[in-house]
Amino acid sequence: MLGKKLAGGLPRWTGPFYLAAGVITLVWAGVLFNDFLNAPERCPDARVRCGAFLTTSLRQYTLSWVIFDIALATMLVVTGWLALRRRDHVQLPASVTGALLFVDAWFDTMSSPRRDRPLAWAQALFVELPLGVLCFWIAARAERVRRERLADALRRLGEPTE
Numbered sequence: 001m002l003g004k005k006l007a008g009g010l011p012r013w014t015g016p017f018y019l020a021a022g023v024i025t026l027v028w029a030g031v032l033f034n035d036f037l038n039a040p041e042r043c044p045d046a047r048v049r050c051g052a053f054l055t056t057s058l059r060q061y062t063l064s065w066v067i068f069d070i071a072l073a074t075m076l077v078v079t080g081w082l083a084l085r086r087r088d089h090v091q092l093p094a095s096v097t098g099a100l101l102f103v104d105a106w107f108d109t110m111s112s113p114r115r116d117r118p119l120a121w122a123q124a125l126f127v128e129l130p131l132g133v134l135c136f137w138i139a140a141r142a143e144r145v146r147r148e149r150l151a152d153a154l155r156r157l158g159e160p161t162e
Contacts (some may be wrong), residue, residue: 005049008157009086009088009141009142009144010086010090010138010142012054014084014134014138015080015081015082015083015084015085015086016077016080017080018077018083018097019076019077019080019162020078020080021075021076021080022073022074022075022080022133023073023077023078024025024081025069025072025073025076025153026069027071028069029066029073032065032066032069033063033066035062036062036063036066039073040092045111051083053123058101062138063078068100068104069104071100072097072101072104073097073101075097075100075141076097078093078097079094079097079135079138083138088142088145088146088149089142090138090139090142091138091139091140091142092139093141094135094138094139094142095135095136095139096137096141097132097135098131098132098133098134098135099132101128101129101131101132101135102128103130103133103134104121104128105124105128105129106124106125108120108123108128109121109124127132133147145157
């Protein structure tokens, strides 16, 4: 059963879409990492707000987001790859990706400075949450196909051979 194709389970665009989302997220993580590396040069005095950093702890916070975004990008790519290959075991990576997207939306909206909140909410409402819901839909669809396949196999085992 492992590695069987998800026949007709997902639209063909889901794989390329999630692969592209993973690449875009990885590029964004690169932008954050560049900000992390260059902040001390731009802002030698930690008491002065400069870029995304106010103190060293905020600098470490940015590094945490870089690592989180790399994990998210990885899961987007895995979900996209399995959807592209039409594998029915896409359900677990899709569920993890959906959860990561919801966590990303939550922390972005709750931890953004006041001036960045409208952008954080827009990203959450129009990108992260819909993408997360789509991930959960992919997982549910893959699980339904898997259960149908299992029920068919069990029915065939119960039938007398001719």
